[in-house]
Amino acid sequence: MDTMPKKLLIIGLVWPESNSSAAGSRMMQLVRLFLDHGMQIVFGSAAQQGEFSDWLELPGLTTRQLQLNDSSFDDFVTAYNPDMVLFDRFVSEEQFGWRVAAQCPDALRVLDTEDLHCLRLARQHAVKQQRMFTEDDLFSDTAKREISAILRCDLSLIISEYEMKILTEVFKIDPALLFYLPFLQDLRKGDLFKTWPAYEQRSGFMFIGNFYHEPNKDAVRYLKEQVWPQIRVKMPEAVISIYGAYVPAMIQQMHQPDSGFLIMGRVASAEAAIKSAKVMLAPLRFGAGLKGKLLEAMLYGTPTVTTSVGAEGMQHECLWNGLVADDNPEQIANAAVQLYNDTLLWTAAQSQGAFILAAKFDRALYESRFINHISLVISGIKKHRRNNFIGSVLSYNAFLATKYLSRWIEEKNKSNYQ
Structure with missing residues (x-):
């Protein structure tokens, strides 16, 4: 039957x-x-x-x-x-x-x-x-x-x-x-990785997420108040672009070009925004499931700095598409600066993201x-x-x-x- x-x-x-x-x-x-x-x-x-x-x-x-x-x-x-x-x-x-x-x-x-x-x-x-x-x-x-x-x-x-x-x-x-x-993720086309801009073609940090989702609001607030000031001490010209749908007033008010913290709102192409950045920052303090933003970062060749909550269920053989930092805002800021400025570390992280995609998220599996x-x-x-x-x-x-x-x-x- x-x-x-x-x-x-x-x-x-x-x-x-x-x-x-x-x-x-x-x-x-x-x-x-x-x-x-x-x-x-x-x-x-x-x-x-x-x-x-x-x-x-x-x-x-x-x-x-x-x-x-x-x-x-x-x-x-x-x-x-x-x-x-x-x-x-x-x-x-x-x-x-x-x-x-x-x-x-x-x-x-x-x-x-x-x-x-x-x-x-x-x-x-x-x-x-x-x-x-x-x-x-x-x-x-x-x-x-x-x-x-x-x-x-x-x-x-x-x-x-x-x-x-x-x-x-x-x-x-x-x-x-x-x-x-x-x-x-359908990886059968095989040409996904060929479209990645090189390290030298990228600039800036970025975050993306739906702001109906409470973990995203908390992460941006934490980023703005505790992590970003420490990054700017080490990288005074650093810029981060915050993208996402349904941005509330409390997040819009964080837009401060003078400190390099830009609230960009909904973006026409998440792919273009993620590919243009050198590093995605996702300091998620709570949440569950898998994080779509971090999967997209792997898909578009953008290394990430996140927490153990962010990487939960997504690592493979203890590898990550970047660095995982948890203890305090200073540790997250240090990881962000290190990943951004170290070409070899950045390139290795990108390769690990491609490995994780193939080993863990290929639809064919x-x-x-x-x-x-x-x-x-x-x-x-x-x-x-x-x-x-x-x-x-x-x-x-x-x-x-x-x-x-x-x-x-x-x-x-x-x-x-x-």
């Missing part, structure tokens, strides 16, 4: 913006992979499309505007009858998972976690309290929601090996419910195994779900609790429009 899913429904928390965020890029990587394997895809979201949302009218792909707490979704999903449903982040599973389970019980339910929200928020909480993150910080209400969603699904895609370890060793999740799937694993889980779905009885209990309770709350909200909304 052919168990390869033919009809896929993706429920996005938001409409992907691959030019604005790593999450958007990740989603479009998955979309292209599924399309390449002949799947018919409907991408739906209850969010409103934005000015910079990706163009999703591709062959084999259609879109659907979804409504929260509305039985119209039940009619739609029943009529479409997908073989597989992919939830974009655990919140989407909370909103629609019980409806999918009720209307399409045979559909494979897959969660793309993007990153472990409970890890990111726990680290953020520790930074705000000016203390070290500990394992105890993980056990939050967010973790209870996120782990519940993972258990309710048949399979969860985990982007970081470190997060695989947390889920299996700290939260004791059955590895059969998880699949490690990092960024999927994962594609066949991932598609085959989906077919394998589908072919044994009854046993797979029986082995995850706790997930069935959580699904049952979530169905009862969410169903009646959602129905109440739906009726309330109807009365408001009458």
Whole structure:
């Protein structure tokens, strides 16, 4: 029997913006992979499309505007009858998972976690309290929601090996419910590295990131207040350009040309901006998952200085596309100056980035195994779900609790429009 899913429904928390965020890029990587394997895809979201949302009218792909707490979704999903449903982040599973389970019980339910929200928020909480993150910080209400969603699904895609370890060793999740799937970069063209500008053709430092994302706001504030002044002492003419979508006023106010700190905002081409810089600075103090900016730096031949949080899950054989510095702002500043001025170190870092890309993020490393694993889980779905009885209990309770709350909200909304 052919168990390869033919009809896929993706429920996005938001409409992907691959030019604005790593999450958007990740989603479009998955979309292209599924399309390449002949799947018919409907991408739906209850969010409103934005000015910079990706163009999703591709062959084999259609879109659907979804409504929260509305039985119209039940009619739609029943009529479409997908073989597989992919939830974009655990919140989407909370909103629609019980409806999918009720209307399409045979559909494979897959969660793309993007990153472990409970890890990111726990680290953020520790930074705000000016203390070290500990394992105890993980056990939050967010973790209870996120782990519940993972258990309710048949399979969860985990982007970081470190997060695989947390889920299996700290939260004791059955590895059969998880699949490690990092960024999927198509390296088959082989000419990527030939387009890199040389060391002598580049100048300046840079940072890039979506400023809806709290780790990016914190990193730029930390960079401006504590790291950059020390760099300027050692390099008085140094300039850093800060790029990114949705820059808030607090970041815009940091624009100070006299001190070489330039807030550039959204950029038409992230590739051009990254390639023009000599070094990317990403002093991330908290976060989770994989950092899209650091992957792009490898793709475009730009060495980086980051923290252990930034490099987490991205190093290979202890190698990095630059330097990892953690202890204090002075150490980060020293690493930045050293990497910027040492041609041999810079060139070696660039080569290590190319090695990491090929060894860890080439789509060809994962594609066949991932598609085959989906077919394998589908072919044994009854046993797979029986082995995850706790997930069935959580699904049952979530169905009862969410169903009646959602129905109440739906009726309330109807009365408001009458």
